[in-house]
Amino acid sequence: MAGKRTGPNLTKIGEALGVSSATVSNALSGKGRVSADLVKKIRKKASDMGYVPSNAGRALRTGRSGVLGLVLPDIANPLFPQIAQAMESAASANGYGVLIADSRGEVTTQTDAIGRLIERGVDGLIVIPRRGTRIGTVGCPVAMVDTPSTPGNTVSADHWHGGEQIAHHLAGLGHKNILLLGNDPASNVQNDRIGGMRAAFPADISCQTIWLEPILRQGGTTASLNLPDLVKNGVTAIATVSDLLALRVLTELQTAGFRVPAQVSVTGFDDLIFSPVVTPALTTVHMDMAQIAKIAVAALISEITGNRDKKPTPASSKKRTVPDTVMADTSRVPMELIIRSSTGPATPDQTPLPNGETL
């Protein structure tokens, strides 16, 4: 007999004490009305016997698994650790487990991943959708973590506002000629960040936006950007859409002999693990993942337990067009500007000093 439990169960505890398993169940869960001292006796016995409740039994009976699924577009994403950590923490604080699935950037894989999670019986799904993807009805509550500009109900950081903060910071330092660097123009998140920045720059600031991904896709290299030339021609700040891009820019500039921030300021987004470690440390925008996770998990759980007594009448289930998506409406979590040393005042003298003899 495969993997059969060897440990104690409710019945065995009951037998040891001469009570029924129902009473043990009630005592342990604190639900039924069981006399205080019986409860105490049962609890002690259970812990003495090393009782571990069976999730399978409970799940089969209640129809709930106590597990949430986390669908990630690409686990290799450097932001993923923050996301997974926050979700795991929020979920386990509520007694839920987290099952992960990696969609490896493919839409079909995303669908498969969701399917696998559903089969495993998750009670709800947190999905960080692949760029611009929509999730159909899946038969369980879904919380999406994306951008506020994504249609549908989502939790997300307010990327637009993050962009505004970067813009104000840079404008306040006197920069007038700014390069905005994005990666993928199809990304809602990146568009919001760039959009926020552009919207917040005063009229006297000239800025241009370059998207890297399309250049690379057409066989170009990072070098085609020619950052040094741009700087020589007057750009005093480069605001990127991610710390990874900022790191790329920063080191490329340093290698070319420019001094950051003395000659050029550089900013990122996301406050990735390496951002404070680099010299100069990156000015960036931090998202409160813990908060996002808390909201997503709370929304999911309220939907899961809220449905508890509503017996799904066929009629009502027909009426709901987007039945499985959670969250009253879009929640925006503020982002926090983190000023570090990669940004500084715009140099009055725009002349390039590649080899930085001014040290």
Place this chain on the structure above:
Amino acid sequence: MAGKRTGPNLTKIGEALGVSSATVSNALSGKGRVSADLVKKIRKKASDMGYVPSNAGRALRTGRSGVLGLVLPDIANPLFPQIAQAMESAASANGYGVLIADSRGEVTTQTDAIGRLIERGVDGLIVIPRRGTRIGTVGCPVAMVDTPSTPGNTVSADHWHGGEQIAHHLAGLGHKNILLLGNDPASNVQNDRIGGMRAAFPADISCQTIWLEPILRQGGTTASLNLPDLVKNGVTAIATVSDLLALRVLTELQTAGFRVPAQVSVTGFDDLIFSPVVTPALTTVHMDMAQIAKIAVAALISEITGNRDKKPTPASSKKRTVPDTVMADTSRVPMELIIRSSTGPATPDQTPLPNGETL
């Protein structure tokens, strides 16, 4: 009635076809001897009805959940994405799900995390132990991913060999004065990496090892290292124990006006996401996480299904001292040296040229 299934189950499929649920089960699993055309009919019906098997029912019956637990010392670790992705992929290739738990670097939290996973009914555990921690008997198979030098059965990359490869590479480039930079001297992994390097350097190479963490703990800063001085005094290569450290060193050096690799070579470990993106790109050592995951998952699964028919006689279970730890013995997965542009020949002229006019 909470979350009760609304979809079809084996019985409903059986009713629709006038056969028993047992036959449906057999047909779907391909186990029992069911006539070919009945199988076909049943499969079609099941898919028409949108049948999704109930994990809870199956788990309760078989005593196996089909889920593996992944215990991580710290999800924020930059290596985690690689680990989680590889594990998820190896597990789902074998029909298993992955439940995550973050021990946030604390030993007690690690114990809690394991406990939570066990309660959730995982069939096996993959644990990346917190530095130097041992896991006690937990009641299910455990695979540890650590260093070969850790006592006990583990899968791991051969960090020592990785160190050797870095050493050979650097020695081959003519470096004679090398700084070895570690972070935490309590880490087995880091000790193996440093040990491998030291062991592989020919006798005519002088090398010193510095551990950063103790310096920081005593209130020092990275600046106390005084990298620029070390380089001016003749160090031509800095070999670190992780790409994060290498990045720190690289950017600090660049900021101080040194040219990498023209004046100093820098190496890392782990091939983190940013390593190829930095300028100059980091020479590093890549671990084959997919392979490690495959071995760990395979070992776990063979233990899980292997135990299937061995009814655990009390006698035999007494004899095994480390009953739950898997893997015949330590498996070492080779590491691969990745040569990128942060390393180059040792400069014959050791004179420091901080502001690099030789560009």
Place this chain on the structure above:
DNA sequence: CTGAAAGCGCTTACAG
């Protein structure tokens, strides 16, 4: 080749 039955461990009305 197919079916009836038992039982995994739990919870929840319901009856006492």
Place this chain on the structure above:
DNA sequence: CTGAAAGCGCTTACAG
């Protein structure tokens, strides 16, 4: 306040 009973969905000997 406590217990007997039913049943969640599945699989597996076992009998036909």
